[in-house]
Amino acid sequence: MSIELKKRIMTSFFLLLLLGLMFLYSFILIICSIIIGLICWIEFYALISKVFKKDDIKNKTLRFVYKASSLLYLSGVVFFIITAKTINTDLFVILIFSLSVAIMSDIGGIVFGKFFKGKKLTKISPNKTISGSIGSFIFSLFLIPLFFSYLDTHNFLTIILFTIIISLTSQLGDLLISFLKRKANVKDTSDLLPGHGGVLDRVDGIIFAIPAGLLIFTI
Numbered sequence: 001m002s003i004e005l006k007k008r009i010m011t012s013f014f015l016l017l018l019l020g021l022m023f024l025y026s027f028i029l030i031i032c033s034i035i036i037g038l039i040c041w042i043e044f045y046a047l048i049s050k051v052f053k054k055d056d057i058k059n060k061t062l063r064f065v066y067k068a069s070s071l072l073y074l075s076g077v078v079f080f081i082i083t084a085k086t087i088n089t090d091l092f093v094i095l096i097f098s099l100s101v102a103i104m105s106d107i108g109g110i111v112f113g114k115f116f117k118g119k120k121l122t123k124i125s126p127n128k129t130i131s132g133s134i135g136s137f138i139f140s141l142f143l144i145p146l147f148f149s150y151l152d153t154h155n156f157l158t159i160i161l162f163t164i165i166i167s168l169t170s171q172l173g174d175l176l177i178s179f180l181k182r183k184a185n186v187k188d189t190s191d192l193l194p195g196h197g198g199v200l201d202r203v204d205g206i207i208f209a210i211p212a213g214l215l216i217f218t219i
Contacts, residue, residue: 008195015202023096029085036199037078040207043189043200044070050184077207080214091214093150098213101140101163102170102206108139109171125178133171140167154217166213173208177201
């Protein structure tokens with residue numbers, strides 16, 4: 001086993017432990033959500049700064065727009081997570097489901113991509129394949145039997161459709177950050193997480209999947 005793989009496994013174990021503690025204890029969730037949101041914003045802004053390197057007026061304006069809009073967006077995501085855990089049980093179920101779909105989409109993409117390989121999905125991220133994208137949808141659908149009783153205000157076909165939308169949003173979020181990293185000519189958003197890269201590298205799909213789940217299930 002390579003050193004890099006060992007680092008990745010140990011970091012994954014730590015992240016899973018932290019995730020479990022966040023959803024068991026509200027104060028841990030509040031503190032960690034704020035810290036993660038802040039780190040993601042710092043990493044995103046650093047990425048944007050590398051994309052728009054020149055200091056002309058146009059690029060300064062674009063950097064400010066990205067800086068302000070990303071801060072507002074991430075603040076909204078953090079606010080929803082905290083509210084869902086501490087105030088609204090129904091929102092908490094949607095939160096857990098959306099988070100789980102994003103995680104399973106990531107796992108499905110890796111498993112199917114490694115096993116079936118095949119045609120590349122896009123030039124934006126050379127490691128992603130069409131088979132991996134299909135695997136993301138399939139793995140996310142495995143969650144429906146586990147959550148169906150909690151989402152019983154919607155029929156089975158509707159939940160399938162919503163799951164596919166959340167998975168698609170997660171994949172698009174991943175591709176968006178990959179596109180920006182490609183433009184910035186960097187592999188990872190940072191080296192904060194050994195074996196994984198930056199925090200934003202780990203939650204890029206999640207921060208898009210959670211708002212998508214909130215919107216489609218409540219609106």
